[in-house]
Structures are given as structure tokens and as C-alpha cells.
Amino acid sequence: MPGVTPADVLSNFGITLVEDPAENQPRLLVDLPAAELVEHAIRREEGRMASNGALVIETGERTGRSPNDRFIVDTPDVHDKIAWGAVNRPLSIESYETIKAGIVDYLNERDVFVTRGMAGADRNHTRRLLVACERASQALFIKQMLARPLAREIARTGEPDFCVLAAPGYQCDPAIKGLNSSAAVVINFQERVILVAGTGYSGEIKKSIFSVMNYLLPVEDDVLPMHCSASMDPVTHETAVFFGLSGTGKTTLSANPTRLLIGDDEHGWSDMGIFNIEGGCYAKCEGLDAFHEPEIFNAVRFGAICENVVLDENRKPNYDDVSITHNTRVAYPVEHIPNAWTKGMGTTPSVVLFLTCDAFGVLPPISRLTADAAMYHFVTGFTAKIPGTEVGVTEPTPTFSSLFGEPFMPLDPMVYAKMLGERIADGRTRVYLVNTGWIGGGYGVGHRIELAYTRALVARALDGTIEDSEFVHDEIFNVDIPTTCHGVPDGILVPRQSWQSTARYDEAAHNLAVMFEENFEKKYSHLPESVKAAGPHAQVPADARHRGRGLLGLRH
Known part of the structure; x- marks a missing residue:
């Protein structure tokens, strides 16, 4: 209803x-402009201004997400819908109430910065948000990340669809039943509330909102939420989406001059097309x-906020210094991209495009997928976790993450997979698997593929000219590989040809194929046989081995 103020909303908690307020009493600071939030952050010693104008903060002990501290409250309305397990950990209503009471008492003793924004650029599927933060720097972060409502939309906002209470300085009692530490990120769908406590990593706020949308959009709107970036051809207005976990290149590859x-991380796919869930970008900035x-480098200016980036004596960011964490980040409004x-x-x-960072160095830099293979790779979501994106990850770690975003998906993966399958079934959407990881050997032996080569491959996939190439079929990974691509050396397109030891390649490829098979059998054996058959096969026919270990004839 109109006329509901942020104070009214927060009083409900x-x-x-x-x-x-009366003099010397803590207060609400509502919808402050970015410049004023920067002033507050510096005055409160939350961060420093870099020479390029960006606000630079340190997040404290936690420099990445803490998956073990993420919970969903087990309420009757969601009990039978959530895919409970290691990703979606249940928390009792009693434990939630205890944490919430502690956060409320904590926030009542200090100034609170309130930001109102939206999740979802398509107003048919928008959710209105109210985010209450202890820190001005986090308010700036979320102000730049959310879709920004128009003034007239703010005026008639009324009750928000979801609220976030963020108190990074509040330490939970680890003895509270269900908790694993003094930090907690808790989603309560029944009360439409997110609690963030004990962590200053702003990505927890962003990803908890994404998790909420990953529940609401399929359940309430029949919209497929996607952990992807998206871009558009300026002439034809044809669009492309880039799926991938953190560090695989979504932000980099979608920031193309x-x-x-359209957006760099979170989107929805409705009957009408795609839309950005956010209004900003959150890019890794190591190196x-x-x-x-250049687009991301120049986006780091006034209004942007850098996390855990080291400044030199002249306040110039040193993006090569990862002494705090490999997971250095910058958040900026999408408008910072020209x-x-x-x-x-x-x-x-x-x-x-499915982006994967293959630490084994055996997947091709790009390969074409059939509809069944697309379904296979969407549900399996192979990649390597990149150092710093999660607490404790110090080197690339092979992992299977359903939907290229399992940590943020509350529902059964098949809900999302079925929706994607329906959307690509008509054959009008071409699907490719892109390896942005290692070539010429695995991690520590080979090297990461040059960004320029990946950009060239993606460009040819987007404009369709890659289909003019001859393709060879890889029997092990069951994909079609182009043999040529303008701007890319032929020798790196077929991975086996870029390894010094083909025997070691064969062994590594076999081992990864076994991992694919075991993961699929464990999680997705109920899927149609056509989907299973479209995935990697550790055992290949003898004639295929004689003809190059997994490479069969040319395909067009």
C-alpha cells in the first residue's frame, strides 16, 4: 500500500x-545517493578512495562466500519444494528467530543505511527489495547492484516483496542449533526475509537475493532464472547468454565493445525473452x-566499490597484488560500461554458451553441443572452483555444479533443466561448450588459454561463422570441435594436439570422462537415455583410438 515508509517496514521486525531521531540517537539513512554513501563510508573508516575515484574496502576475515554458513528456514510452505542437502541447508524456525532477534538488537544500537531497489528489469517479473545495512559501503554496493526503480516507482513502493537485514559486525552464537560458525546467511521464504550476519563479503547479499529469485521466478512466474551473463547484437538485436560459475569469464566475455x-551475472528467461535481474556488475579483478x-578497467571509477584490492602509496589499485585474497572484486552500475x-x-x-574452467586441460576451447548434450552439460555443470571465490579454495578444484550455479538454486536441478530444455527444443538456439581454463596440460603444467583466443572463438560462435568450419567429433567427450577459427591457432583447438605427451593427455581425458560418468550416474540416472548417451564416455571404440584417441571423421 502507498505511504508505507522504510521505518514502518523495519518496525515489523x-x-x-x-x-x-532525537539528538545523538542512531537513525535510518534512506536511499542516499552514491556520493553521500561514499562520504559516510570514508568518514566511518570503512574504506579509502582510490586514485581512480573508486571506494576501496576490506571485507575482513571472510573474503569469499561461505557455503557452509548458508541456510534456508524449513517452513511448511517450502518444506516439500526445496532441494535440501549440502547446498540448501535447513534451519529451524527457532534458530532463525534467535539470530533475527540478535541482529535486530544489534542494528537498533547504530545507524542503519536503507536502500530500496528491485530485482528484475522486466516489470512483469520484478520483486521490490528493501535492504537495511550496518555499513554505508554495503549500502553503496547493493545500490549499484540492484535494478534501480524510477522516482515514481519509489513513491508507490509500499511493502517490499523481500527484506534484507545485513549486519556484518554481528557475530552469531555458534552454539545456536544448526550453525557452523559465528556467520550466517539465512533465507526465510515465509517471512520474505534474508539475514546476513558475521561476514563483510558483499557477495553474500547479492547471491542471497539471487537465490530468492531462483525460487520465486520458477514457482510463481514460470520464468527460468539463470546464472549467466547476456549480451545483444546492436544491429540485429539477437541475444546470447553465457552460463558459468565465478571465475569462468561471464563478466569479461559479455563486456564486449x-x-x-544486458547484464553480467543473473538473468531470467521468460516467454517474451530474457531480462537482467540486476542493475550492476560484480567482476573479479585479479590481473x-x-x-x-578495457571496459571493466575503465568502469572502476567514482561510484564503484572495490573489495580487498591493494592500493600503492599513491592510492593506485594494484590488481596484481593478491596478498589479501585472489578473490579481489569490483562492483559498479551497468551504466559504467559504455x-x-x-x-x-x-x-x-x-x-x-556454457563456460567451464577445465583445470585438467583436456576439454576443447570451444565445442558444439546437440540439444541432448546441452541438457547433459547444464545439469552436470563441470568446472573448477577458482582460488578465492569460496573460503578455503587456494587452487583450482574440479567440481560439478548443477546448472553452472548450484550453490544458488533452491529447487531440484531438474526444475531448471526442464525449463531450459523446453526453451532450446525448437532448434533455434545454438549451444556451445567453451573452456576458458587450461590448455597444453593441466593446472601447473599447461597454461590458461589466452583471453584473446577465447574472445575470437566466442565472436565466431555469436555471428555464426564458426559453423563454416569443418568439425571433428571427439569420441571421449562426445562433442564436435571446429578445426579452424579466424584469429585462433589451429593447434590449440583440438586439445590432444597441444599436449607434449599424448599418453598423458589420454590418461587425463579418460580420468575426467570417468568423473563425468560417475557424477551423472549418482545424480541423474533417471534422465532419458538420450541425454546420458550425449555425455562423455570413458571407454571409446578401438578404431577411434587408432584414429587419434577419440577423434573420428569430419562433420559439418
């Missing part, structure tokens, strides 16, 4: 702060430089 950026990633499509919406994708 027991937060008694107001915007104009020849295309319009960031103006030559290789070619951003600020409407945040596009047509049904003509191309889908």
Missing part, C-alpha cells in the same frame, strides 16, 4: 530507528588491466 551488455579488459543496454531486456537467445 522490531527495528525502532527513524529518519529524524562490439555488443550491447585486471586496460589492455585486456555499451550497456540499460533497458536490461532482450529477445530469446540465439546462442547459449
Whole structure:
């Protein structure tokens, strides 16, 4: 209903702060502009201003997400819908109430920064959010990350669809039943509340909101939520989506000066097309430089917020210094990208790319997938976790993450897989698997594929000219590999040819194929046989081995 203020909303939780309190009393600071939030953050010693104008903060002990501290409250309305397990950990209502009471008492003793925004650029599927933060820097972060409502939309906001209470300085009692530490990220779908406590890593707020949308969009709107970036051809308006876990290149590859950026991480796919869930970008910036990633490099300016980036004596960011963490990050509004499509919406994708970071170095830099193979790779979601993106990950770790985003998906993976399958079944969407990881050997032996080569491969996939190449079929991984691509050395396209030891390649490829098979059998044996048959096969026919260990004849 109109006229509901943030103070009214927060009072429902027991937060008694107001915007104009008595002298020397804590207050609510509502919808402050970015410049004012920067002033507050610096005055409160939350961060420093870099020479490029960005606010630079340190997140403290936790420099990445903490999956073991993420919970969903087990309420009757979601009990039979959530895919409970190691990813979606249940928390009792009693434990939730205890944590919430502690956060409320904590926030009542200090200034609280309130930001109102939206998740979802398509107003048919938007969810209104109210985020209450202990820190001005986190309020700036979420202000830049959410879709920004128009002034008239703010005026008639009324009750939000979801609230976030973020108190990084509040330490939970680890003895609370169900908790694993003093940190907790808790989603309560019944009360429409997210609690974030004990962690200053802003990505926890972002990803908890994404998790909420990954439940609401399929259940309430019949929309497929996707952990992907998206871009658009400026002439044809054809769109493409890039699936991938953190560190696989979603942000980098979608920030392309020849295309319009729709968004870099979270999208929905409805009957009408795709839309950005966010209004900002959250990019890894280890090794960031103006030559290789000029769009992102130049986006780091006033209004952006850097996490755990080291500054030199002149306050210049040193993106090569990862002494705090490999997971250095920068958040900025999508408008900081010159070619951003600020409407945040596009047509049904003509191309889908699954980005994977293969630490074994055996997957091809790009390969073409059939519809069944697309379903296979979507549900298996193979990649390697990149150092720093989660607490304790210090080197690439092979993993299978359903939907290229399992940590954020509350429902059974098959809910999302079925929705994707329905959307690509008509054959109008081409699907490719892109390896942005290692070539010429595994981690520690080979090297990561050059970004310029990946960009060239993706460009040819997007404009369709890669289909003019001859393709060879890899029997082990069951994919079609182009033998040539303009701007890319032929010798790296077929991985076996780039290894010094073909015997070691054969062994590594076999081992990874076994991992695929075991993972699929464990989790997805109920899927149609056609999907299973479209995946990797550790055992290949003898004639295939004689003809190059897994490479059969040419395909077009």
C-alpha cells in the first residue's frame, strides 16, 4: 500500500530507528545517493578512495562466500519444494528467530543505511527489495547492484516483496542449533526475509537475493532464472547468454565493445525473452588491466566499490597484488560500461554458451553441443572452483555444479533443466561448450588459454561463422570441435594436439570422462537415455583410438 515508509517496514521486525531521531540517537539513512554513501563510508573508516575515484574496502576475515554458513528456514510452505542437502541447508524456525532477534538488537544500537531497489528489469517479473545495512559501503554496493526503480516507482513502493537485514559486525552464537560458525546467511521464504550476519563479503547479499529469485521466478512466474551473463547484437538485436560459475569469464566475455551488455551475472528467461535481474556488475579483478579488459578497467571509477584490492602509496589499485585474497572484486552500475543496454531486456537467445574452467586441460576451447548434450552439460555443470571465490579454495578444484550455479538454486536441478530444455527444443538456439581454463596440460603444467583466443572463438560462435568450419567429433567427450577459427591457432583447438605427451593427455581425458560418468550416474540416472548417451564416455571404440584417441571423421 502507498505511504508505507522504510521505518514502518523495519518496525515489523522490531527495528525502532527513524529518519529524524532525537539528538545523538542512531537513525535510518534512506536511499542516499552514491556520493553521500561514499562520504559516510570514508568518514566511518570503512574504506579509502582510490586514485581512480573508486571506494576501496576490506571485507575482513571472510573474503569469499561461505557455503557452509548458508541456510534456508524449513517452513511448511517450502518444506516439500526445496532441494535440501549440502547446498540448501535447513534451519529451524527457532534458530532463525534467535539470530533475527540478535541482529535486530544489534542494528537498533547504530545507524542503519536503507536502500530500496528491485530485482528484475522486466516489470512483469520484478520483486521490490528493501535492504537495511550496518555499513554505508554495503549500502553503496547493493545500490549499484540492484535494478534501480524510477522516482515514481519509489513513491508507490509500499511493502517490499523481500527484506534484507545485513549486519556484518554481528557475530552469531555458534552454539545456536544448526550453525557452523559465528556467520550466517539465512533465507526465510515465509517471512520474505534474508539475514546476513558475521561476514563483510558483499557477495553474500547479492547471491542471497539471487537465490530468492531462483525460487520465486520458477514457482510463481514460470520464468527460468539463470546464472549467466547476456549480451545483444546492436544491429540485429539477437541475444546470447553465457552460463558459468565465478571465475569462468561471464563478466569479461559479455563486456564486449562490439555488443550491447544486458547484464553480467543473473538473468531470467521468460516467454517474451530474457531480462537482467540486476542493475550492476560484480567482476573479479585479479590481473585486471586496460589492455585486456578495457571496459571493466575503465568502469572502476567514482561510484564503484572495490573489495580487498591493494592500493600503492599513491592510492593506485594494484590488481596484481593478491596478498589479501585472489578473490579481489569490483562492483559498479551497468551504466559504467559504455555499451550497456540499460533497458536490461532482450529477445530469446540465439546462442547459449556454457563456460567451464577445465583445470585438467583436456576439454576443447570451444565445442558444439546437440540439444541432448546441452541438457547433459547444464545439469552436470563441470568446472573448477577458482582460488578465492569460496573460503578455503587456494587452487583450482574440479567440481560439478548443477546448472553452472548450484550453490544458488533452491529447487531440484531438474526444475531448471526442464525449463531450459523446453526453451532450446525448437532448434533455434545454438549451444556451445567453451573452456576458458587450461590448455597444453593441466593446472601447473599447461597454461590458461589466452583471453584473446577465447574472445575470437566466442565472436565466431555469436555471428555464426564458426559453423563454416569443418568439425571433428571427439569420441571421449562426445562433442564436435571446429578445426579452424579466424584469429585462433589451429593447434590449440583440438586439445590432444597441444599436449607434449599424448599418453598423458589420454590418461587425463579418460580420468575426467570417468568423473563425468560417475557424477551423472549418482545424480541423474533417471534422465532419458538420450541425454546420458550425449555425455562423455570413458571407454571409446578401438578404431577411434587408432584414429587419434577419440577423434573420428569430419562433420559439418
